[in-house]
Amino acid sequence: MIAKRQSLLVAFAATCLVFSATASRADLLDDVMKAKKIRIATDLAIPPSGMVDGNLKPTGSDVETAQLLAKDWGLELEFIQTTGATRIPNVQTNKADIIISTLSVTPERAKVIDFSKAYAALQSVVGCLKSLDVKDWPDLKGKTIAVSRGTTQDTTLTNMKERELKISRYDDDATMxxxxxxxQADCVATSATIVNQVGVKNPARIFEPKVTITNFDLAVGVRQGEPKMIEKLNEWIATNLKNGKLNEIYKKFHGSELPAAMRS
Incomplete structure (x- = not known):
């Protein structure tokens, strides 16, 4: 009888601990609204999505998206500088509240963070010097392809072992x-937008997209278990896709409109 009573007490105590832990766990949206400040992880070294202007102020499509969100929500905005490899760890370790940084939605990432609905799109390609005769994957065999470490392009190309690709990894898009x-590199694996930026910076080396890797939805990343934040983000994205503001931002920096299906 005593043993049974002790077992019940242990079970009750365990239940209380679980309930207490759940109840005491802070809600991200509530915390952000209470602080009147949102910390957004954004890479400021990947033009035209994130960069700094002549006055060293952040600019770019992801920057203006983050600024629009903070303005609509009545919050102070703090940019947390990040790279492709550190975006997800930033929200997992609470260094940032959300990620707005060309974060493509993949099954692997969905295992460790949650995503909002898509606010933009990204065409992932292998781009090379315009003068190179590259039309498809076999033409890339033996050629060194520069890639930013920790990106979807890095993961995708690494898994293409049968194509015998030579990959050179860089810490971020800026160094790539x-x-x-x-x-130093005649081919890069990145977004089509970044490929086109190479020639802008050095007209003697015009790059162009050669082989399409895939098309990705770009979404806001949030640590797992924050349904209220995801719901509010989804509502905000839906509103600003419908009113055209997110399309205006994208077109301003990328020179093309968002996919029609996304805008409808």
Whole structure:
């Protein structure tokens, strides 16, 4: 009888601990609204999505998207500088509240963070010097392809073992683009937008998209278990896709409109 009573007490105590932990767990949206400030992880070294202007102020499509969100929600905005490899750890370790940084939605990432609905799109390609005769994957065999470490392009190309690709990894998109501009790399795996930026920075080395890897939805990343934040983000994205503001931002920096299906 005593043993049974002790077992019941242990079970009750365990239940209380679980309930207490759940109840005491802060809600991200409530915390952000209470603080009147949102910390957004954004890479400021991947033009035209994130960069700094001549006055060293953040600009770009992701920057203006983050600024619009903070304005609509009546919050102070703090940018948390990040790279492709550190975006997800930033929200997992609470260094940032959300991610707005060309974060493509993939099954692997969905295992460790939650995503909002898509606010933009990204065409992932292998781009090379315009003068190179590259039309499909077999033409890339033996050629060194520069890639930013930890990106979807890095993961995708690494898994293409049968294609015998030579991959050169860089810590971020800025150093990868520098390698292309300076002649250290004749091919890069990144977004079509970034590929086109190489020639802008060095007209003597015009790059163009050669092989499409895939098309990705870009979404806001949030640590797992924050349904209220995801719901509010989804409502905000839906509103600003419908009113055209997110399309205006994208077109301003990327030179093309968002996919029609996304805008409808």
């Amino acid at each position: 683009v520098t390698a292309a501009i300076s002649g």
